[in-house]
Amino acid sequence: MIKLDELYSGKAKTVFRTDNPEKLIMEFRNSLTAFDGKKKSQAPKKGYYNAQISATLFRLIANNGIKTHFDSMLSETEMIVDSVDIIKIEVIVRNIAAGSITKKYPFNTREKLNPPILLFDYKSDEYGDPMINDDIALALGLATMEELSEIRTLALMINSILVKYMNDRNLLLPDFKLEFGRCKGSIVLADEISCDTCRFWDKTTGKSLDKDVFRFDKGNLVAAYREAAKRIVPAISL
Ligand code: TMP
Ligand code: ASP
DSSP: OOEEEEEEEOSSEEEEEESSTTEEEEEEOSEEEETTTTEEEEOTTHHHHHHHHHHHHHHHHHHTTOOBSEEEESSSSEEEEEOOEEOSEEEEEEEEOOTHHHHHSSOOTTOEEEEEEEEEEEOOTTTTOOEEOHHHHHHTTSOOHHHHHHHHHHHHHHHHHHHHHHHTTTEEEEEEEEEEEEETTEEEEESOOSTTTEEEEETTTOOBOSTHHHHTTOSOHHHHHHHHHHHHSTTOOO
C-alpha cells in the first residue's frame, strides 16, 4: 500500500489517500483539543495509545459481527481503513451521567442511566455540534429513517460489547461517541473509539482515564492514557 496525499486533517487525526481508492490511512496524532478547539495541547505517545485502543476495540466489535471501517495497522499510529461516506451524526451513548448531560439536565454525576441514553449531535464545527432529533436529521438529509434506526440498534449492541469488555478490565464506561459511515450498501462503524471519544473510569477509584484529564486539568494525561491502554490492549508495549 502506498501512502499518497493528505485528504483531511482534523483536531487529532490526519487522513491520507492511498494507491487503492477503496482504502485510506488514518494517522493518530499527539495533538489534542477540547471545547471546540479552544483548548489545545500535545501529549507524547497519545496518538499511539489511541490508535492501539481503537484497533483493539474495532477488532472486538468486528468479532461480534458488526461491520467497521478497520482494515489493519500500517504502523503503531497509522490505521488502514475502508473509505466510507461519513454520516454527519455524532452518536453518544450514556450509561452513567457525566459531562454535558449533567450541565443541561438535572442528572447527578455518577448517576446510573439504565436503560442507556442515546443522543444524536449534528457533526458540525460551524454550528457547535448541536443535539438533534430524528426530524432534524431527516430534514437536513443526514440519514434516512431506516439508517437512523439501524444506527440506534448498532450503537446499543456496541455499548453492550464495550461495557462487558471494560468491566472485565476494572473499568466503567460512563459514555462514548461513535460515528458511522456508508460503505458498499452497509452502515459501518467508523472514526475511532479511544480515550479521546470515551469516558473510562477506574472501577475502584472512580478516577478518569480519558480526555477529561485534559479537559478539566485532572492530572497527567499521558499516565491516564497509558493506564487505559494497558488494561484495554492485550500485550501493549507501553
Ligand atoms: P460530553 O459529556 O462532553 O457531551 O461528552 C460525551 C461523550 O462524547 C464523552 O465520552 C466524550 C465524547 N465526545 C467526543 O467524542 N467528541 C466531542 O466533541 C465531545 C464534546 C464529546
Ligand atoms: N472534540 C472537541 C474538541 O476538540 C470537544 C471535546 O472533546 O471536548 O474541541
